[in-house]
Amino acid sequence: MAADPHVGGHRLPYTEKRTRMDYRPLGRTGVSVSPLALGTMMFGPWGNDDVNDSIRIIHHALDAGINFVDTADVYSNGVSEEIIGKALKGRRDDVVLATKFFVPMDERPNHGGGSRRWIMQEVENSLRRLNTDYIDLYQVHRPDPAMDVEETLGALTDLVRQGKVRYIGSSSYSGSQIVEAQWASRQRNLERFVTEQPPYSILVRGIEQDVLPTTLRHGMGTLTYSPLSGGWLSGSWSKHSSPTSPARKRLANRFDMTLPANQRKLEVVEQLSAVAEGAGLTMIELAIAFVIHHRGVTSAIIGPRTMEQLESQLPAADITLSPEILDHIDTITTPGETINPDDHSYGTTELTPAARRR
Numbered sequence: 001m002a003a004d005p006h007v008g009g010h011r012l013p014y015t016e017k018r019t020r021m022d023y024r025p026l027g028r029t030g031v032s033v034s035p036l037a038l039g040t041m042m043f044g045p046w047g048n049d050d051v052n053d054s055i056r057i058i059h060h061a062l063d064a065g066i067n068f069v070d071t072a073d074v075y076s077n078g079v080s081e082e083i084i085g086k087a088l089k090g091r092r093d094d095v096v097l098a099t100k101f102f103v104p105m106d107e108r109p110n111h112g113g114g115s116r117r118w119i120m121q122e123v124e125n126s127l128r129r130l131n132t133d134y135i136d137l138y139q140v141h142r143p144d145p146a147m148d149v150e151e152t153l154g155a156l157t158d159l160v161r162q163g164k165v166r167y168i169g170s171s172s173y174s175g176s177q178i179v180e181a182q183w184a185s186r187q188r189n190l191e192r193f194v195t196e197q198p199p200y201s202i203l204v205r206g207i208e209q210d211v212l213p214t215t216l217r218h219g220m221g222t223l224t225y226s227p228l229s230g231g232w233l234s235g236s237w238s239k240h241s242s243p244t245s246p247a248r249k250r251l252a253n254r255f256d257m258t259l260p261a262n263q264r265k266l267e268v269v270e271q272l273s274a275v276a277e278g279a280g281l282t283m284i285e286l287a288i289a290f291v292i293h294h295r296g297v298t299s300a301i302i303g304p305r306t307m308e309q310l311e312s313q314l315p316a317a318d319i320t321l322s323p324e325i326l327d328h329i330d331t332i333t334t335p336g337e338t339i340n341p342d343d344h345s346y347g348t349t350e351l352t353p354a355a356r357r358r
Contacts, residue, residue, distance in 0.1 A: 021065035027221035044076025085131030169195035172345035200224035288316030
């Protein structure tokens with residue numbers, strides 16, 4: 001049964017709509033960024049293979065006030081970075097540009113990971129593809145519990161001192177891994193991660209328990225990805241859906257409609273749709289506004305594939321949700337809960353059978 005979008009017989013209003021984008025501090029760096037960041041995983045063969053159209057989408061996002069662009073070397077095997085390099089020609093100084101490394105770029109050994117050897121090689125590749133002399137934020141795409149974090153931090157520190165990188169960050173680190181990295185930076189006088197990039201949405205709230213409190217304590221910026229939970233919160237999925245894009249086929253358990261956790265997500269989305277309708281919002285606006293409302297979140301990374309998708313997501317930056325709506329959402333999804341554990345990026349190494357055997 002769909003949730004009642006009314007409380008006490010009254011509609012649940014969002015508090016207000018602003019008319020211009022407000023900028024937020026990126027942790028304690030002194031840099032200001034928009035509450036929406038443009039994610040670019042869908043630019044290139046993984047999503048939109050029309051280079052000119054992708055460039056138009058990037059330009060429209062910048063014209064709308066977004067000043068933060070996030071990508072990764074592995075997105076479409078470097079093509080995403082190349083598209084961004086073309087799109088930012090003449091506009092580079094107005095953009096906070098972030099990219100990531102770590103995920104293997106091919107089958108050859110040492111062409112991935114967080115070693116000094118790979119970092120020093122791959123940063124040059126990203127700089128060339130992005131057509132820039134410097135990267136504002138260089139992020140480790142995933143942690144590697146088997147490797148010394150000081151190895152990674154040492155190499156990244158050298159890149160900052162060389163001027164090739166301005167700041168460094170992590171992605172999908174657990175609370176304990178964040179603390180370990182902060183401690184290593186202080187003990188060894190190395191550059192510290194100033195940001196963390198975790199998954200966060202109404203369906204994927206696990207970071208509320210540990211990661212968000214940890215980043216707040218350490219004065220880090222938090223750049224959350226997948227606010228629409230892979231399309232679940234945009235109405236893209238039904239009980240008859242199946243993934244078609246290469247990026248989503250790799251994550252089959254997130255979209256297998258026979259799994260009980262995904263069946264529950266369908267029920268939750270139906271209830272949230274009623275809340276959005278009662279507030280006079282689209283589901284997309286409700287979902288993204290929920291993410292950027294959290295005081296620990298700096299920016300929500302949106303990942304449009306088309307201009308239409310971008311247009312549907314931009315209004316969320318202007319919406320402030322009322323306490324009544326936020327409380328109602330908490331009755332539908334429990335704070336700190338991730339409905340389907342396959343939707344988050346934690347425990348992929350630590351909980352393998354080899355790691356947990358006594």
